[in-house]
């Protein structure tokens with residue numbers, strides 16, 4: 001459980017990136033944090049594991065304030081950054097995914113098990129020896145997700161996971177997220193483009209100017225989302241498959257007819 005209690009974050013120059021946000025994210029939820037560029041999404045989720053320290057308010061993970069135990073917060077909240085190049089540190093896939101469990105002090109057998117499980121979860125089984133430099137953008141994104149999963153987090157946060165991916169890579173990452181959500185992993189996707197993920201979500205929180213403007217189930221959220229300057233799939237909410245991840249038959253199509261084109 002992540003509890004955000006009245007969090008405000010300011011940057012130098014007086015920019016208020018996050019403004020008095022209250023939010024609870026229960027275990028097992030598939031949450032979308034939506035909003036236009038600059039609405040405060042990244043800053044907000046970075047308070048979940050102490051990468052950003054709020055100027056006011058507090059965040060607790062599993063009942064412990066993040067500021068009291070950064071190590072616990074960082075192992076409970078896995079973060080996949082917007083650009084996988086900020087995250088991938090090793091020369092090979094296996095070494096990169098092993099990096100987190102090694103730092104946790106896991107023994108060799110446990111590291112091998114976690115690496116194999118995490119790579120299987122992103123459909124990259126047996127790719128341990130592949131060089132990171134030889135991977136496509138979508139494969140790098142999936143390795144970054146595997147690296148976060150290998151930490152066995154309670155919540156997995158992905159910041160704009162589709163940036164720079166072509167259509168097949170987007171679909172592959174969406175499919176992995178659908179499977180993770182269906183398996184009960186808590187997933188928090190930060191995005192201004194909801195076309196691929198709206199049908200997977202239990203709830204959508206929409207930010208505008210650092211404040212929560214929408215907090216609703218996807219079907220109810222669709223009335224307000226276009227006002228946030230985000231992309232949503234055309235006609236969402238009208239189809240029987242537009243439901244939470246456990247009921248969704250297929251990921252929603254990446255429609256050409258979006259409500260907002262950025």
Ligand SMILES: Nc1ncnc2c1ncn2[C@@H]1O[C@H](COP(=O)(O)OP(=O)(O)OP(=O)(O)O)[C@@H](O)[C@H]1O
Pocket residue numbers: 011012015016017035036037038039040041042043044192
């Ligand atoms: N390190 C920083 N220093 C100064 N201002 C910052 C910093 N990081 C973010 N900001 C500002 O805070 C506001 C919120 O930024 P943030 O990155 O959280 O928004 P976002 O919704 O994630 O945007 P994007 O979709 O472009 O990543 C913006 O006005 C941004 O310019």
